[in-house]
Amino acid sequence: MAKRLIGIDIDRDQVRIAVVSEEKGVYTLSALERAGFATAQELAAAIREALQGEARYGDRMAAALPAGEAFVRWLQFPFSDGKKIEAALPFELSAQLPVPVEDSVLSFQKPVASGEKFQVAAAAVRQEVVREFLLPFDQAAIPLNFLDVAPFAFAGGLRESCPDGILLLLRAAEVTVARLAEGRVADYLLLPAAPKDEAGLVRRLQREIALLQRKAGLSELPVLLAGAGATPGLAESLRQADIQAELPRLPFGGESLEAEFIPAAALALRAGIPEKEHEFNLRSGPFAMKSEWASLKRGLVTAAGLLLLTSAALTASAWLNYNHKAGRAEALQQEMVRIYRQTFPGARAIVDVPLQMRSGITELEKRGRLIGAGVQGTALGVLREVSATLPEDVTLDVRDLTYGPDSVRLEGYTTSFDAINRMARSLEKSPLFKEAQISDAKMSLDGSRVDFRMNLTFSEEQQAR
Structure with missing residues (x-):
């Protein structure tokens, strides 16, 4: 289903509306309307007439504030992350604005790489200006999705047809001369009070165009005209002054538009730019769109x-x-x-x-092993195994038996060193022990006996039980 893109160009007491249908990247101009208005109700009625009733789900609407209402600054950041830029923006702008930053609505465009840093175009508009502009839309429940700033909004819509050049926007409210680079405004000049005579206006435009080109180190950039003030007579006067100004070509199948409707059509195309491209949009903070379903809430x-x-x-x-x-x-x-x-x-x-139950059981098991209540048997059982395993002709007197969970330490005395070695070999053959290690053995002073200390390590099978 085709999606409708609506551009609403409010120029003092005149509103021009362009409705564009977009389907699979193909744009079709559906309607152009012009109406005068004196009240918010008349403005809302004109918009509804152009839309042929209420807004539909999926419609995208865009409008633009005059350039004179915004404070635009180009900032440099060492990062391009949008969240970081949004957090740093108030601090960077606070020292560059003539109004308190906390009383302003801030927005910024997509960062552009500039050497090792990123250049960001940032805009600040007083909250009262945004509130007054949006009041007719909010009162009439007209879902204006994007509120951009001139001339940036028009440059966004004309990006495909005019990526580089000079854009002259001659509207009743103001005249702007903008230099475009790669489809974005790189620099612009505002003429809030344009000369009333055509010759004076041509000289002024000629001077501003030369100034913008000289600042950028460029010359002979293409010049495009748009707006109600871009009359055929003015275009001819500019050509006589060696300024080859033309109307931009819009992607509507070769259909040409009058200059006064080009800003509205550019705003309609601006409404179709994905939000990830991060154009200016003052519909944020307290002025963010409540819901796209607002117009359908009755149903x-x-x-x-x-x-x-x-x-x-x-x-x-x-x-x-x-x-x-x-x-x-x-x-x-x-x-x-x-x-x-x-x-x-x-x-x-x-x-x-x-x-706690598992911990208590574990503690009891440890105590049981230490006192001989484990699966290896009691200390007495170990001593019985030792007695049964020893050779019959070996005499052994046990002086101390220390029982542990993994091993047994046996201390005592016997008749000779050979008897100790025979004891160790016999105990290692027992299934109860893995190793019998003699840690100490020495002859008594009178030579009648040999005192020894032996460590018996339980077999792995016994330890695993």
Whole structure:
């Protein structure tokens, strides 16, 4: 389905409206309207007449504030991230604006690489100016999506037809002379009070065009005319002054437009620029679009009511289900606390019963291993295994047996060093032990016995049980 792009060019007491249909990148000019107005109601009526009624879902509308209402500055940043630029913008502009930055609406265009930094065109407009401009649209529920600034808004719409050159916008409110580079405004001059005689206006335009070209180190840039003041007579006078000014060609299948409707058509094309391209848009902060569905809210009242009732029913059902499960969970929690207190009567604070239960069992297992209650058997059982494994002709007196979870330390005395070695070899053959290591052995002073210390390491199978 074709999408409608609407450009609304408000020039003092005149409004010009262009409606463009866009489908798969093909633009078709659907309507051009011109109307005078004296009140906000008359302006809204003229827009509705051009739209043939209410706005449709998917419409995109754009308008532009006069250049004289905006303070535009070109800033340099060492980064191009939009969020970082948005955060730094108030600090950078605060020292460059003649009005308080907190009383202004700020916007910026897509950063452009400039050496190792990025150049950003930033605009600030007083909040009261934005509020007054948007009042007729908000009162009449006309969803104006984009509020840009002249001449930047018109340059955006003419980007494909005029990427580089001089754009002369001659409107009743003001005259601007802008130098375009790669489809963006690189520099511009504002003539708020243009000379009334045509010859004086030509001389002024000739001087401003030369100034912009000289500042950029360029010459003989193409010159384009747009706006109600761009009459055929003025175009001829400019040509006589060696300024070959022409009307821009718009992508409407070769269809030519009168100069007065070119700004409105450019605004319609500006409305079709994706938001990721980051043109100026003062519809932000307190002036952001509330919802694209605002114009369709009457038809959604019934659906919203049904949705509300359904949500209430689902919420009540979920609450009852939760309440039942919460009661069962509480009963289980109390039962766990009771069992824990019976098992560990010395416990004081109870915070997480399962975690404390696991911790208590682990501690008991450690104590059991230390006192011989583990799967390896008791210390007495280990001593019995030692006695059963030793050769029958070896005499052994055990003085100390230290039992641990992984090993046993055996201290005592026997008749000779050879007896100790035979004991170690015999114990290593036992399935209970992995290794028998003699850590100390020495002969007594009278030579009647040999004192020794031996470490017996449990087998891996025994440790894993």
